[in-house]
Amino acid sequence: MKSIQNIEEEIVEEFSMFDSWIDKYDYLIDLGKSLDILKDEFKIKENIIAGCQSQVWLHAENKNDTIEYHADSDAIMTKGIIALLIRVLSNQRPNDIIDAKLDFIKTIGLEEQLSQTRANGLKSMIKQMKIYALAYKHN
């Protein structure tokens, strides 16, 4: 299993190849499109993370000692970032998820995507991912 740190470094490396925002956004759109489909049974009200403009659904499962995340959004750019977050945090141990600083988002120049004003639910999604980790840890 790769550590969160390793995966973040991989992503930073991938993004360092893009020298224009268009390439970066194109890549995010592709990631968004290839994100595993969230089954309809999980696209329920209880799993909605409210963002004002784009909605996010998040579902988490306990697998052995790790947590597996599944998520979706109605906006493709949001989905692209979700794909990155899942790649970093899914199948990791609760403690590591809770401690993750997720600095890569800033390094690859997407921190504006996490600002509250973007109203896309991503910031709340990270919080919710950590809350799940905290909950599983205490189970």
Place this chain on the structure above:
Amino acid sequence: MIDPKKSFPILETIVNENKLIYFDNAATTQKHHSVIDEITKFYNKENSNIHRGVHYLSQLSTKKFEESRVAVKNFINAKHNHEIIFTRGTTDSINLLASCYSKILKSGDEIIISEMEHHSNIVPWQMCCENTGAKLKIVPITELGELDLNEFKNLVSSKTKLVSITHISNSLGTINPIKKIINLSHENGAKVLIDGAQAAAHVNVDVQDLNVDYYCFSAHKLYGPTGVGVLYGKEDLLNHLPPYQGGGEMIQEVTFEKTTYACLPHKFEAGTPNIGGVIAFKKAIDFLAETKVETMKKHEDHLLNYATESLNNINGIRIIGTSKKKSAIISFTVENIHHYDLGLILDKMGVAIRTGHHCTQPVMKKFNIAGTSRVSFAYYNTTEEIDYFILALKKAIKMLS
């Protein structure tokens, strides 16, 4: 014609290495340089509280504050200066009136609003109804995004005490036939408030000709400063309304047994207002009056038609709000593309548009959509900017498909 862009310094802004194209004018317009200069001048040379001091600065700021009131009065052709109440904005104006009506309405009374109202013209009336037991009636809209006037005729009756309708819809662009609505309401003995937030800078408003009872708007959508708004009301009606907020400025005499209230407009202007903002607002009105709203409207109509045609030529675009009588506001959806994604990519290309529900969730529900992308034009926008926007939009659609 001198380039109007030159008068709006912020339009020189570079966004992501592109020249800013500002198409979010329905949310707020940019500020004319004379407005900005006046604010600076006020705080540098004139700042003082108004109506209270005998000293030089207080005299000066009071005089200028009252000159703004006269400018607004002339701008909307009110009969008296004291029919102009300064507020914080449209929302504040509507809340002021709704709060006063909360004290005079009874159970069994009815208020009529429409399905296309901004949340600011919905929630205060819901609160008013909750407080009084009055009933809220909603005029539906048609597929074109127009008020269903036949339905309005069915709803309005002797029970109707107030009709509160928007002059121009901020999400659909529809210009409503308010004169007809005012006449029909008056025939039934109802008073009328018109929400002019989207109208005052874009169509001529003559409150006496309209015979409207109350009219409100925000300075910031008229090339003026934020935090300033207007509530116009007919003298007789305002005199008979109970006061709104209590405090300084709005009293005649205060004793612990009984306080008597000041006369209009002070009765509704408790506390220290946004003095610098109100004074600078006059510069925006001067700009509108000098340029002439009709002249601006002609240009904006041209932009509206040009952009509508260009958008209709793009596959998958659906314009929401297709009334024949529209202001320069275009809401649209693009098949299979989320408005949020579109807004993000256009922003990267320097184009500022608005995405979402535009504080009109009932309209989104009516059209069964989560939100729209909206472009809205002002006098300083150009067809060249629309050309660039259309190119950017096509590029964004290509990226997202």
